[in-house]
Every structure is written in structure tokens, then in C-alpha cells.
Amino acid sequence: MDTAEISALAQAIIHQHGATFGAQLHHDANSVELTPQPLPPALRSEPAYLAALEACSALGFIAVDAETLAQAWQRQTERTNRFDATHWPDDPRDFGLSNSDPALAFAHCPRELGLYGVLPTAEWVGRMARAGVPTVQLRFKSEDQAAVAREIKAAVEAVKGTGARLFINDHWRAALDAGAYGIHVGQEDLDTIAAKDLETIRTSGTRLGVSTHGYAEMVRAHAVQPSYIALGAVFPTTLKKMATAPQGLARLAAYVRLMKQYPLVAIGGISEDLFPAVRATGVGSVAVVRALVNARDPEAAARQLLQRMQAAA
Template sequence: MSNTVPLPPATEMQQAILQHHGAAFADFPAQPAPAPESDEPVYRAALAACSALGFIAQDASCLARAWAAQTRRLGFFDAAHWPDEPADFGLQPRPHAQPFAPCPQALGLYAVLPDAAWVGRMARAGVPTVQLRYKSDDSAAIAREVQAAVQAVQGTDALLFINDHWREAMAAGAYGAHLGQEDLDALTREELDELRASGLRLGVSTHGYAEMLRADAASPSYIAMGAVFPTTLKKMATVPQGVARLAAYARLMRGYPQVAIGGIGLEQFGQVRATAVGSIAVVRALVNAEQPEAAAGRLMHALRAGL
């Protein structure tokens, strides 16, 4: 490369990454490094370092490729700068060619709720964004509950997302749908085009770099990132991501509205808000509260105040 600074030895670059970032990710156990896909020295150094910092194989690979791209772009290796440039990760250039309909950049308090009655209750309490996460194998019951949730938010300003059941969301006229990574991956190209053409907003759950890149390929309306803290609500395939990772994810995905989710209660709002994520999703902090409306008020105040 012309106009570039000679690279240090790979072992020195690996150690420099660990020295600069080890404290931020100290809570994560080291992971086995995947087989390298390139002999590029920066890539190999970053792959080993990010694995040692606790990133699973697919995420360590994403980071290693991004660190190599960052080095090529800058013309020198910078161990101190954790990669956060979208182009270095291969994210789509903006504006996206086929984006989903937009939603507010800051969705505010995002209540994830088990049924339409809860949706209506929190919408009337002033919660700006609500999600129906209704679990059933009965297709007729699902359709009725989605329709009831749509009716429950009428007359309020709440934006209603439907978890998983995107066809029912389309039929009922919901504001948007939310899909997990596996559900997104399972959509055919035709189904994704149908969903986009319907005008529904789309939110996608992600649990690390590789999943964020896959979500970006669909150009969703917002990106959800988690689980930030331990949660008992569902079995997670990944460890809790923590605030340091969340902050790095937020910098990379800054072009999207972002929602932090997973084990977040009032006491964690300050540190989550400090990452610049524009929305915080809660479940137990509302549905397990003795006075849910009062709890919603406290959470909304904390989010607005940045407490």
C-alpha cells in the first residue's frame, strides 16, 4: 500500500488491542478463535484479540474484517479505535435502496406486553411504543388478539408493533411488526418484499455483530439490541451483552433507531441511556409492578431525563 505506515508485528497488534480494550470487556470469558479466513496480519491479530475479549466466533470474524478494513482506510493500524464505521463492516450505504417505512428515531419507552388488555392499559398510560408478544399455537386466537391490540391503541398516540405474527399485523392494520433473527432469516425474498410493500414498520432483534449485519441487509425500520442484562423471560443463545458492547453496537448502527432490551429495570436506565440508544424496552418492570401505570410514569421520566 502506498502512503501507509508499516504495520507492527501481528502479535504486537493483538496485544495492543487487548491493552486498549481489555478493561471494557473484562466480564466476558475468552472464546476459541475461529479458523482465519485470511492471512492479512491485521485481520489475524484482531481475530485473536476479539476472541480473547469474549466475542463468539461469528462476531470476532466480523470485527476482524472491520479492523482490517479500518486499517486500509486510515493507512495505519489504530489499536485504540474500536471499529464503528458502517462501511468497514460492509453495511449498506445510505440512503438504502429498499428501506422499510421509517419510524421515529427515538421510540422512547417500549413496553413488551403479553396480551391486548395490557397493550391498551399501557397505551392509555402514555407509553409511546408498545409491542404485543402473544404466545399461542391457535391461529384464530392470534388473529383475534392482534385485532384487539390494534383496537386497544385507538385514540392514543401509542405505536403498536406485533411480535412474530406479521401477516396478522398486516391484516389488522398494526403500525409495525417485530421479528427475531431466526424469523427474519426464515422469510423468503418474496415474503420480505410483501412485508415491506405493506407499509408495516419492521423491527429486528439482534444479539451481536453478525446478526446486526444480517438485519441491515433487510433495511428494517429499527434495530433492537440485547439482551443487555440477564433475563429469565426466555432462553438466550448468547450471553448478556452488557453496556460496553451495547455502546459499541450503538455507534456502529447509529443510522438506525435503536432499542435496548433484556433485563433492564429502572436502576439500569442511566447506564443504558448513556450509550445514546434512543429507546429502552421493558417487560417485567411493567407487568410485574404492583402499580404498572405509576411504574410506566417513572420509567418514562427516567428515559426523558437521562437519569
């Protein structure tokens, strides 16, 4: 198949999926800005792979995600014995996600983690747990390890008797020492936590959540079989400088279809008015930061968001 024929296949993919995944420029605060990406070097020579690599780059997927999608499209073509431009890959087998060992998975947590408050201090954790927020995360930033340990222990104490599930961001050793329900790590943490340390966390029975920002990172997260996977940033956020563009609702829905074997948490710029649209993608949890900590009455805001979660279920 020559270059023109491969480009025709790529255009067929773009024609079918451009309205859903296409690069778009919006100016609304809750919209996402996606622009066509440079075509990365090809690692294979099959027509389906090359067409998908070209199409997904044109649709705004960064190089590693375009590559992951192209590989999946090739596997889908081989598995079904036909190239189908209409079917966006969403079968775990085509992404290498079906070969997992339950004995090596991290401890389970509920599929519906519900409203998930990401909070800066143990005091905030306690306030929101007592307000009924079912899942909370302590994201305490300090270089003072003694202060970190104290804050984590205080957070563990703060949720006792509330039923709230407490995850600790990053500081996994102190979280294990304090007996936290779970630990949340980013992709960069998977580079720095040794395999033996991940095994220590797993065998302790402590839950592990992992942040992802696209297809390649979801595949990487699956390799450690975490307790849940966070998907984001869905919308623009000023709280953290992101290496990737906001993902938007269409990509979020596609990620949910692919990763449905896991409890999933949507995070990033999600305001109360966006809860119905985010929940409609099928995620079992919505994480918020500013909607709680910047609220004039945080407890009232928590009650309102909990009602939104229930109404959008």
C-alpha cells in the first residue's frame, strides 16, 4: 500500500472521529484547547498502524498517545481481520491490558469512590470527612519529613469514626506507618519508587491510586495493577502545571470505556455545574480541590456537591 492509500485511511479515521476527538480551539474557561501534533517517527510499517499514527497526531494526541493508539489500531485490525475506520479502539486486548494477574494486584477499593476531596491539611481532611465526603486525599506539601509524618498521623486520626477513605499523596512510607487507607502517586513517582517498595505497599494491603494523563500513562499504570486510576486533567486547572493539555469530555469517555476494569476518578478543573456531564462518561468518582477549599462555606459546598453526585449517578 503506497503513501497516498495510507493517507486515505488516515483521512477516513479523521472523518469518522474528528467531531469527537478533533483538535479544537475554545475560549470558554471550561473548554479544552487541542491542536494538531507533529507526526512522530513510525515504529512499524503496517498500513493500519501508519494511518492511525497520522490520524491521531492530526486529532491532537501527543506523540506517546498517538503511538499507543496506532499500536492498538493495528492489533484491532489483526484481531478482526479488517481495518475499520469507524471503530475507535476500546478493547483492552488491543492495548495489552488483558493479561493481568489478580494475585499481583493492589488491594481493591469500591468502584464508586464518590465525591473525592483533595485537601491541603489534616484539619481540612477532618472537616470534609465529617461533612460526609466519602473519599479524601491529603496533599500536604513540605520538605520537613517530621512535619509530613505528623500531618499524616493527624489526618488518619481525623477520619476515624467518619467512614471516609483517606489517601495520602506521595508520602508512602509515612502513610504506611500511620495506617492510612491508601496512597496516591503520580506518573513521576512510578519512576522513583523501587519495585521492592511497590511490593511492600501491595503486600501491606494499602490501596494504591495512580494519576494518568492519556493512553500511554494508562497502559503504564495498568502494569502495576493499582486499586484505582485517576484520569485528567479533564479541564484547565491553575492548581498544578500540567505537562499535557486538558483532556476534555470526549477523551474522558473513551478512557472510561477502555479502563472500566478499574475504579476511575476524574480530576482537574471540574466545577459543580460540570458534574452531570463528567458523571455521564461513566466515572465512579469526581475529584475536587477548589470547589471545597475556596468555598465560602466548605461544609455547605460539600453537601451541595454530594447532592450533585447523587443526582448525576
